[in-house]
Amino acid sequence: MQAASQRRVPVRYFALLCDALRGQGMDQAALLRMAGIEAQRFEQRDATLSPAEVNAFIASARRLTGRSDLGFEMGRLIKMNSHDLLGYGMLSARSFDEAMRLAARHYHLMTETFTLRYQRSPGRGDIVYTPALAMPLETLRFYYEILALAHQNQVQLMLGPVAYDIHLAMPEPPHLRRYERLAPVRFHFDAQAVPGVHVVMDAALLDRALPMGDERVLREIDARCAAMAQRPRAGGGGAGGWGDYVTMMLREAQGEQLTLEDLARRVKLSVRTLDRYLKKEDLNFRELSQQLRFERACELLRAPGASVVQVALQLGFSDGANFSRAFRRVLGQSPSEYQQQAAQRHAG
Numbered sequence: 001m002q003a004a005s006q007r008r009v010p011v012r013y014f015a016l017l018c019d020a021l022r023g024q025g026m027d028q029a030a031l032l033r034m035a036g037i038e039a040q041r042f043e044q045r046d047a048t049l050s051p052a053e054v055n056a057f058i059a060s061a062r063r064l065t066g067r068s069d070l071g072f073e074m075g076r077l078i079k080m081n082s083h084d085l086l087g088y089g090m091l092s093a094r095s096f097d098e099a100m101r102l103a104a105r106h107y108h109l110m111t112e113t114f115t116l117r118y119q120r121s122p123g124r125g126d127i128v129y130t131p132a133l134a135m136p137l138e139t140l141r142f143y144y145e146i147l148a149l150a151h152q153n154q155v156q157l158m159l160g161p162v163a164y165d166i167h168l169a170m171p172e173p174p175h176l177r178r179y180e181r182l183a184p185v186r187f188h189f190d191a192q193a194v195p196g197v198h199v200v201m202d203a204a205l206l207d208r209a210l211p212m213g214d215e216r217v218l219r220e221i222d223a224r225c226a227a228m229a230q231r232p233r234a235g236g237g238g239a240g241g242w243g244d245y246v247t248m249m250l251r252e253a254q255g256e257q258l259t260l261e262d263l264a265r266r267v268k269l270s271v272r273t274l275d276r277y278l279k280k281e282d283l284n285f286r287e288l289s290q291q292l293r294f295e296r297a298c299e300l301l302r303a304p305g306a307s308v309v310q311v312a313l314q315l316g317f318s319d320g321a322n323f324s325r326a327f328r329r330v331l332g333q334s335p336s337e338y339q340q341q342a343a344q345r346h347a348g
Contacts, residue, residue: 008048009111013082013146014057015042017074026065034060045084051113051135058142069175071142075149079157083110085228089221094213096158097206100127102218106225108248114143114196115251119316125206127151127199128314132251140195141170147197152185155201158210164201169193192305194314242277246285250292257316260285294330297323301335302342308335 022028032039035056041047049057061070080087086102086109093099100118107116113135117128129147131140148166155162163184172189173179179187249263264274278285293315300311312323327335 008050009054009113010045011041011047011049012045012084013074013078013111014049014054015045016077016082017061017070018042020073020077021061021065031057031060031064034064051133051139054113055136055139058139062138068173069145069178071145072149072173072175072178075146076153078146078150078153080154085221086110086225089218089225090154091158091212092214092217092221093210094215094218095207095210096155096201097125098213098218099158099210100125100206102222102225105222106228109225109228114147117314117316119313120206121203123203125201125203126313127201128196129198130196130314141173144168144170144197145173148187148199151197151199152182155185155205159205159208162205164199164205167193167198167200169195169197190305194300194303194306194310242274243281243283243288246274246278246283246288247292250289251296258289290330294327297327297335298331298338298342301339302346306339308339311335 018028018031021031028042029039032042035053037049037053037057041049058070062068067073080091083090086106089102089106090099093102097120103110104116104118107114113132115130115132117126117130119126119128129144131143135143145168148168152166155164161184163186165186165188167188167190169191170189171191176189246263250258260275261271264271269277275285278288297311297315300306300314301308308324309320312320315323317323317326324334324336327333327338331338333341
């Protein structure tokens with residue numbers, strides 16, 4: 001798995017904000033100098049920023065502009081073609097449901113600091129953006145606004161002005177009026193919610209036919225995105241081996257319950273071959289998947305204000321009761337008991 005310091009964000013998204021602020025009179029050179037980022041990297045579309053550089057960029061931009069709405073501003077600038085190849089694949093989807101499934105499979109190509117889970121039921125779809133590493137609160141809320149506004153902007157471009165709900169785990173911002181002007185989309189703010197951005201859309205919106213849908217193009221881009229994933233060498237174990245790779249993919253999947261067959265298909269290996277590579281590293285896929293799922297459960301349960309039902313749904317369980325039974329079977333206690341003990345340890 002990647003350490004936090006190795007996770008990257010493409011420069012191209014932050015270049016959109018820089019261009020907009022420069023058009024409003026901000027000195028881009030001064031901003032990048034204050035953040036300690038070489039200006040030439042903002043001219044290279046394939047360049048990336050580390051989490052520390054993102055933190056410095058956000059803090060510097062806020063100091064220079066005095067604005068609290070920069071995340072909002074950046075999010076509204078992001079369109080499908082901002083995502084390069086993956087964005088063109090989403091534009092080629094036959095429905096927004098299909099676009100979200102593609103995005104969830106390859107979200108690491110957009111950013112490695114958040115994960116995307118898309119869960120579909122007959123009546124609705126839940127799209128959950130979750131932080132993949134610890135970050136300062138200022139940065140976290142900046143990202144929440146980017147993700148919420150980018151989602152809203154892209155839905156509007158594809159479906160027009162439609163009503164649905166976006167929940168952000170943060171207090172109401174000073175620029176709340178800007179959100180209200182985006183009706184009929186409904187934005188909800190709750191600083192005590194499970195960390196992340198949670199979008200709820202009706203099935204009728206998700207299944208609406210899109211004008212640029214092209215199944216053949218979508219398949220081609222899906223395959224090209226899968227091939228872009230950084231996979232280990234055929235035999236290699238140890239650092240950067242198949243265990244680390246599978247762990248990364250399972251972490252990114254979040255609530256989507258990936259099987260060994262799913263992963264083998266993504267990396268163009270047989271199930272037997274991938275299983276053999278894992279066994280060479282003394283790993284069992286089922287055990288690894290379960291371990292990571294309940295590590296994530298514990299992390300979410302420790303968040304202030306987290307409810308057992310919220311965590312259950314975020315991890316792909318059908319309801320809180322099934323989650324509680326599985327949690328007790330694996331960890332020997334109920335989720336509520338775990339929360340109580342974690343709160344006591346924190347208080348002590």
